[in-house]
Amino acid sequence: MPETKILYNPGHTACGGCGQAIAARLVIEAAGENTIIVNNTGCLEVFTTKYPESAWGVPFIHSLFENAGAVASGVESALKFLGKKEGTNVIAQAGDGGTADIGLQALSGMWERGHDILSVCYDNEAYMNTGIQRSGLTPFDSNTTTSPTGKESFGNPKMKKPVPEIARAHGIPYVATASVAFVRDLQNKVKKAISIKGPKYIQIHVPCPLGWRHEGAQTVTVARAAIETGLYPIFEYVNGELAGVQKIKPKPVEEYLKLQGRFKHLLKAPEQIKKIQEIADNNIKKYGLKLEA
Amino acid sequence: MKKFIEGSYAVAEAVKLCRPGVVSAYPITPQTHIVEGLAQFVADGELKAEFVNVESEHSAASAVLGAVATGVRAFTSSSSQGLLLMTEVIFNIAGMRLPLVLACANRAVSAPINIWNDQQDVMTIRDSGWILLFAENIQEVIDLHIQAYRISEDHSIMLPVMVNLDGYILTHGLEVADMPSQEQVDKFLPPYKPLYKLDTSDPMTLGCLAMPEHYMEARVAIQKTQEAALDFIPKVAGEFKKVFGRESGGLVEAYKIEDAKQVIVAMGSIVGTIKETVDELRAQGKKVGVLKLITYRPFPKQAILNALKNVPEIAVVDKSISLGSNSPLYTDLTSAFIGQDKVSKISGFVLGLGGRDITKDSIKQVFDKLSGKQVDCEFIDVKKELLEEEYAGN
Incomplete structure (x- = not known):
């Protein structure tokens, strides 16, 4: 085997089965060693950079919760000034809260200015680092600590914020979703994204066993079920046009919901399941996900 | 060369002479002429730098943070609410030991909203670890910016420096001041030599998580450097006098x-x-x-x-x-x-x-x-x- 540099070392402190930990490794291994990572505050930064250790075999900077888009803009501008931008990838990465909520303004600025940067969102659908609070990417009816279920609540009352659509509306050349369940697709998308000049956005679905309440060994199973039910559509937009989707033979949403404690309360609430099935059906229709026999 | 110059444009010219590679700022009165001046220098090809028009002061400070972390001299400028919005990043830059120069056009803070001068803005970040300098007049505005880079980037310091100039009184006032030559500034201020940077040929991690067993020493180290700067700042003023021939700066x-x-x-x-x-x-x-x-x-x-x-x-x-x-x-x-x-x-x-x-x-x-x-x-x-x-x- 050829000797390769380790870009993401074992020994970090993520939970067993952490989808984000797996996806982060897949991303950097696809991007390669000539990559600078700018990371928002969140689980990933915490479990990979506890001083005096670091999991990263590439240059890595963490500044604050919401500013990866702006810090990366500065990194990229500095590389341009140095004449080193060619051949160096810049990745700005964050969790769903750091992307969809607190970090969205800086990302919007970065996309609008056209920096040659790939932004990656590790979407585990809540603020996990602080204890499973609801974010703009938390799905409908999910039970989190700030959208708890109760006599008058089925959990999070809002739909996921359409961040890929928001990214696309900036006119950026590449927007895609991916999943930790489909490694090759994820890595191909990272490689494709960095081959394109300008701003790119990839949102990766990454189960969090702690927050979603499933066994660590079930991470890939859960992630796959999200896709197979149509609840997490996998698509790719190149220059604003839908360039590809992952086709599915749609399964009922219960097949996904029943795997996770965060949706447990719904199994006795058929009218809620119906609403969630509608979300999946809409996705299937909108993106043409159904595999025609 | 002596010239009759507005304070803001004096900052822009002095900063241009310091050859920053990245400039980023967000408009706020009465700071705007400073970055307008720099934007014009870039547009005219007089300053070879990347000018990043950001969407907020938080991002302006973050962009220059990223630039310095990549090993490039950078500059930003703000005032009042802008500085307050930057505050989180201001503390972060000092904590990460990144050398940077920021011009603060001192102005009142809201509410009531008021765009005129006082120094309440800078006082909100006095505990951040930045070195804080105050200019009395436009000559000092020029001289302190040049000295600020020299102080900030010295490997014994590695802390950001804020040059404060009173809004309107200095930013929009005109005075006769000596604008140094490029040769003088080049002689006084060598190119930035980073002590650490983001570099794919020598990967390192910046901005680590520090647990209770490490955090305190990082803060004490800044305090020790601040103490050391009490000796270093007058030394820089002495070197400045040798090159530029005037007393300026110091404590x-x-x-x-x-x-x-x-x-x-x-x-x-x-x-x-x-x-x-x-x-x-x-x-x-x-x-x-x-x-x-x-x-x-x-x-x-x-x-x-x-x-x-x-x-x-x-x-x-x-x-x-x-x-x-x-x-x-x-x-x-x-x-x-x-x-x-x-x-x-x-x-x-x-x-x-x-x-x-x-x-x-x-x-x-x-x-x-x-x-x-x-x-x-x-x-x-x-x-x-x-x-x-x-x-x-x-």
Whole structure:
């Protein structure tokens, strides 16, 4: 085997089965060693950079919760000034809260200015680092600590914020979703994204066993079920046009919901399941996900 | 070369001479002319730099953070609400030990919204680890920016430096000032040599998580560096004099205090007004003087004690207030005297908030009041009738 540099070392402190930990490794291994990572505050930064250790075999900077888009803009501008931008990838990465909520303004600025940067969102659908609070990417009816279920609540009352659509509306050349369940697709998308000049956005679905309440060994199973039910559509937009989707033979949403404690309360609430099935059906229709026999 | 120049454009020219590779800022009055000037230099090809038009001050500070972390000299500028919005990043830059220069066009903070000068904005970040310099006039504005890079980037310091210039009074005022040549600045300020940077040929991790067993030492290290800067800042001023031929920078400047019975301690453009008042009062036989703080952080305690040791009455005038306490400078100055054998009478005065005019008469009031009862926090030129009308019953 050829000797390769380790870009993401074992020994970090993520939970067993952490989808984000797996996806982060897949991303950097696809991007390669000539990559600078700018990371928002969140689980990933915490479990990979506890001083005096670091999991990263590439240059890595963490500044604050919401500013990866702006810090990366500065990194990229500095590389341009140095004449080193060619051949160096810049990745700005964050969790769903750091992307969809607190970090969205800086990302919007970065996309609008056209920096040659790939932004990656590790979407585990809540603020996990602080204890499973609801974010703009938390799905409908999910039970989190700030959208708890109760006599008058089925959990999070809002739909996921359409961040890929928001990214696309900036006119950026590449927007895609991916999943930790489909490694090759994820890595191909990272490689494709960095081959394109300008701003790119990839949102990766990454189960969090702690927050979603499933066994660590079930991470890939859960992630796959999200896709197979149509609840997490996998698509790719190149220059604003839908360039590809992952086709599915749609399964009922219960097949996904029943795997996770965060949706447990719904199994006795058929009218809620119906609403969630509608979300999946809409996705299937909108993106043409159904595999025609 | 001597030129008649507006303070903001003087900053832009001085910064251009320092050859930053990345400039990023967000518009805010009265800072805008500074970055407009730099944007024009870039547009005209006179400054080879990346100019990043960001969507907020938070991102302006973050972008220059990223640039310096990548090994490139950078510059940003802000004021008032902009600085407050940057605050989180301001602390972060110092904590990450990244050298940077920021020009702060000092202005009041909301509410009420007010775009005019005082120094309440910078006082909100006085505990951030930045080195804080204050300019009295446009010549000093130029000189302090050039010295700021030299101080900030020295491997014994590696802390960001903020150059404060009073909004409008200095940003929009015009004075004759000497703009150094590129050769002089190049001689004084070598290219930035990063101590650490993001580099794919030598990967390192910046911005680690520090647990309780490591965090405290990182903060103590900044405190130690701030102390060391008390020696280094005057050294840089000495080197500056060798190249540029004038005294500028350093920790403090004493004006007619050798035999003074009353001395005002102050920072920024107000010192010019105080100097004129001192001259007038001295012509009347009054033994008065002024001690100007050029460096506010690190706080030059020993330099102040040395300068004021034989002065019986000291007034601190400040264009800011720690609401519920006294003015920040007053608190700093009085604490410097703790444990001294001889403690002078020190009174604190606050004036000029939100652009209220500071006249020679305002300064004379301070000297008059200084002879009376000691006060901690007395406001000068406050309209009592307005207070009674507007806030009656509160």
